Amino acid sequence: xxxSNGTAQxxxxxxxxxxxxxxxLKGDKPRMETFEIEEQDSMTIFIGLNEIRKKYDASLxxxxxxRAGICGSCGMVINGRPDLAxxxxxxxxxxxxxxxxxxxxxxxxxxxxxxxxxxMRNMSERMENWIHEEPDAEPRKLTVLEEKMDPDVxxxxxxxxxxxxxxxxxxxxxxxxxxxxxxxxxxxxHVARFEMDPRDKRTDEDWYDLIGDDDGVFGCMxxxxxxxxxxxxxxxxxxxxxxxxxxxxxxx
Amino acid sequence: MASTAEGxxxxxxxxxxxxxxxxxxxxxxSLSGLGLGLFMWTHLILVSSILFGKDAMLAITHVxxxxxxTPDEAxxxxxxxxxxxxxxxxxxxxxxxxxxxxxxxxxxxxKTFRSQMAMMNHSDTNGWYTQVVTGFIMFFLGSxxxxxxxxxxxxxxxxxxxxxxxxxxxxxxxxILLFAVxxxxxxxxxxxxxxxxxFDGKDPRATRKRLKVLKTLVTVFFLSxxxxxxxxxxxxxxxxxxxxxxxxxxxxxxxx
Numbered sequence: 001x002x003x004s005n006g007t008a009q010x011x012x013x014x015x016x017x018x019x020x021x022x023x024x025l026k027g028d029k030p031r032m033e034t035f036e037i038e039e040q041d042s043m044t045i046f047i048g049l050n051e052i053r054k055k056y057d058a059s060l061x062x063x064x065x066x067r068a069g070i071c072g073s074c075g076m077v078i079n080g081r082p083d084l085a086x087x088x089x090x091x092x093x094x095x096x097x098x099x100x101x102x103x104x105x106x107x108x109x110x111x112x113x114x115x116x117x118x119x120m121r122n123m124s125e126r127m128e129n130w131i132h133e134e135p136d137a138e139p140r141k142l143t144v145l146e147e148k149m150d151p152d153v154x155x156x157x158x159x160x161x162x163x164x165x166x167x168x169x170x171x172x173x174x175x176x177x178x179x180x181x182x183x184x185x186x187x188x189x190h191v192a193r194f195e196m197d198p199r200d201k202r203t204d205e206d207w208y209d210l211i212g213d214d215d216g217v218f219g220c221m222x223x224x225x226x227x228x229x230x231x232x233x234x235x236x237x238x239x240x241x242x243x244x245x246x247x248x249x250x251x252x
Numbered sequence: 253m254a255s256t257a258e259g260x261x262x263x264x265x266x267x268x269x270x271x272x273x274x275x276x277x278x279x280x281x282s283l284s285g286l287g288l289g290l291f292m293w294t295h296l297i298l299v300s301s302i303l304f305g306k307d308a309m310l311a312i313t314h315v316x317x318x319x320x321x322t323p324d325e326a327x328x329x330x331x332x333x334x335x336x337x338x339x340x341x342x343x344x345x346x347x348x349x350x351x352x353x354x355x356x357x358x359x360x361x362x363k364t365f366r367s368q369m370a371m372m373n374h375s376d377t378n379g380w381y382t383q384v385v386t387g388f389i390m391f392f393l394g395s396x397x398x399x400x401x402x403x404x405x406x407x408x409x410x411x412x413x414x415x416x417x418x419x420x421x422x423x424x425x426x427x428i429l430l431f432a433v434x435x436x437x438x439x440x441x442x443x444x445x446x447x448x449x450x451f452d453g454k455d456p457r458a459t460r461k462r463l464k465v466l467k468t469l470v471t472v473f474f475l476s477x478x479x480x481x482x483x484x485x486x487x488x489x490x491x492x493x494x495x496x497x498x499x500x501x502x503x504x505x506x507x508x
Binding site: 077080081101104172174177178179208209212213214218220221222223224225227228229235237238241242244245247248250251252 | 272274275278365369371380446452456
């Protein structure tokens, strides 16, 4: 434990209980390990993890890139709630006890590191997350400006485009945990985004083909884990309800 | 050969054309749940008329039996409550079949869901599990109640219902059923509102908070009403035994 200087107040001791397991290592078994560090001002879980890696165990695995809640790499279960390590302050836990688990529903790489990439790529390909023009449309001329978009529509699209694919919504979803093929809220946010985009010419029937079953929007049981655990506060509740209404009218 | 070709054709169509059934089933699950939920709330309010006395309950019974259509306005058409029970039983079975699709499919799925609940301690996730458990309880207890109502609709009344509770030992079933129905129903109605976004308005999150409070209030109200009514019937049932009046039909104005 580091010693505080004479003037600054000594930080409290934080106890990090971390799940350790390396599936690549033969014979390794999942176990919890506890590390004690001194809390610093404005300390995040991410900073704490770096401290642990520096001070105690360089083999501790966790993901990060941006450290600013933009890349979506550092999602993990923090005291039972899926969240971003870089955006969670240690002072939000009054007793200083912090339990960290890897995000469930994703393939474990090791310790707190999971492979969300494989899931997200699969989801993107399944939902064809790109603008679809009319099948017989002329190829777009890149030298011609796009048509102007209504600013309100652009704002709404941007709101959904803030998704960073961190995977917290999927890990927070009891349905996704039980049913491997369930699309998950991240997929619905992307569908809602493209459905709203006037440049995307997919019809309701096209969308129904993608999400009109129990692996799609009808599989959602409205458990609201996504809504309550999205680090970016995306409007899951409202958008999934919208998609459900839309798909029911397309399907009945 | 022809049937094989037909079979292949339908297999091919299944692959090419997305079935409309998931949409219909999802809507049917919600609508059947809505129908049952509204019925149950109305049902409990009508049943609780016993809290205003035997005459009040008898009056309600007569209205439900459309006795105002009978020549002397005394008895009624007990076929009406019997057919209502049959109809509700049908809706109940449809809803159970549709809701079962969402149950954990095997032990592993169940275990995973339980571990998710333990990890998150998230009220809406826990609420869904409560619905699974209460739904499962209702498969059995609800069926017993509905069968009795469908076959013995003529034995509904302030004294005969009370005898059923006490002398014929149904009160433990009704007690468990009351908790199962009210919890399942209130959570279900809340979930319906969220699922379809019917009351979302400008601020869906604020709406959800209000709906959660409403859900708790509704649960407490109907549980209290149900417990009080159950106690009232049991009390009458005990009195009937003491006064040697078990099986006697109550006549309007009999007790002042």
